[in-house]
Amino acid sequence: MLLETSSLTKSFGGLVAVDRIDLAIRKGEVRGIIGPNGSGKSTLFNLISGVYRADPGGKVVFDGRDITNADPHRIARLGVARTFQLLRIFGGMSALENLLIGHHGLIRYGTASAILGTRRVRAEERRVRQEMMELLSFIGLADFAEMPAAEMSIGQRRLLALGRAIAMRPKLLMLDEPAAGLSPVNVDKLLETVLALKSRYGLTVVIIEHILKVVMETCETITVLDHGEKIAEGPPAAIKEDHRVIEAYLGKEMDDAEVREFLRAS
Numbered sequence: 001m002l003l004e005t006s007s008l009t010k011s012f013g014g015l016v017a018v019d020r021i022d023l024a025i026r027k028g029e030v031r032g033i034i035g036p037n038g039s040g041k042s043t044l045f046n047l048i049s050g051v052y053r054a055d056p057g058g059k060v061v062f063d064g065r066d067i068t069n070a071d072p073h074r075i076a077r078l079g080v081a082r083t084f085q086l087l088r089i090f091g092g093m094s095a096l097e098n099l100l101i102g103h104h105g106l107i108r109y110g111t112a113s114a115i116l117g118t119r120r121v122r123a124e125e126r127r128v129r130q131e132m133m134e135l136l137s138f139i140g141l142a143d144f145a146e147m148p149a150a151e152m153s154i155g156q157r158r159l160l161a162l163g164r165a166i167a168m169r170p171k172l173l174m175l176d177e178p179a180a181g182l183s184p185v186n187v188d189k190l191l192e193t194v195l196a197l198k199s200r201y202g203l204t205v206v207i208i209e210h211i212l213k214v215v216m217e218t219c220e221t222i223t224v225l226d227h228g229e230k231i232a233e234g235p236p237a238a239i240k241e242d243h244r245v246i247e248a249y250l251g252k253e254m255d256d257a258e259v260r261e262f263l264r265a266s
């Protein structure tokens with residue numbers, strides 16, 4: 001397994017946001033995580049990526065290493081990249097600069113120049129720029145390399161957030177609602193890009209997504225959370241018919257209207 005959690009739990013005061021979650025994600029897998037609003041999906045990502053501290057007793061093992069409550073930078077350097085539900089790209093910076101920042105998170109340039117000498121560092125920087133330009137073309141943003149992110153469309157910014165996570169050369173890519181706010185055409189484009197990136201870079205992917213079409217078409221296995229607990233796990237076809245899953249979504253508002261529509265239609 002590339003990622004394993006056991007009994008992972010997070011309470012905020014009296015609220016148990018993530019409740020004893022066991023997950024086992026195989027290398028090369030594309031895993032979907034769904035669940036109604038407030039069911040603990042983002043909190044689960046925050047625990048795995050070290051943003052929140054887990055309650056005692058929980059454990060996260062990545063690539064054979066215990067990373068429970070490790071520093072977020074260390075977790076990132078070990079190969080876990082994630083995007084945030086609310087985009088965290090730098091609006092004043094160009095697309096290329098955003099990717100370079102993602103990549104620089106990985107390298108300590110001060111140390112590098114001390115060891116390698118400035119000329120070799122410059123050569124290395126040229127190489128990295130070229131690599132990041134290739135990544136920009138791969139995600140379809142080459143023409144926007146110099147454009148400030150703030151001037152881009154939401155679809156382009158979502159792609160850029162994806163690119164920035166990839167710039168860290170991760171083994172595991174965790175996407176928190178990567179398609180939120182996109183038109184159906186852009187949702188399809190984003191999905192295609194995720195799958196293309198996965199095969200090109202040999203990634204393992206975990207996607208939190210409200211748009212059920214996305215998880216149903218993309219993931220081999222889906223994990224369903226409700227009130228912090230795992231209520232179901234399995235292939236899309238079985239999840240669609242699971243009565244606990246259907247019940248969890250009934251009576252929910254807003255974002256989940258689309259989910260109810262989907263469950264009814266199938």
Ligand SMILES: Nc1ncnc2c1ncn2[C@@H]1O[C@H](COP(=O)(O)OP(=O)(O)OP(=O)(O)O)[C@@H](O)[C@H]1O
Binds near residue numbers: 015044
């Ligand atoms: N920092 C925090 N402090 C207090 N409560 C929090 C905090 N972060 C999350 N929660 C609570 O934990 C629960 C789970 O939240 P979380 O954001 O993980 O849900 P989610 O499944 O990602 O929801 P959504 O689909 O709306 O993104 C919610 O009740 C939320 O209010």
Ligand SMILES: [Mg+2]
Binds near residue numbers: 041042043085
């Ligand atoms: Mg969330």
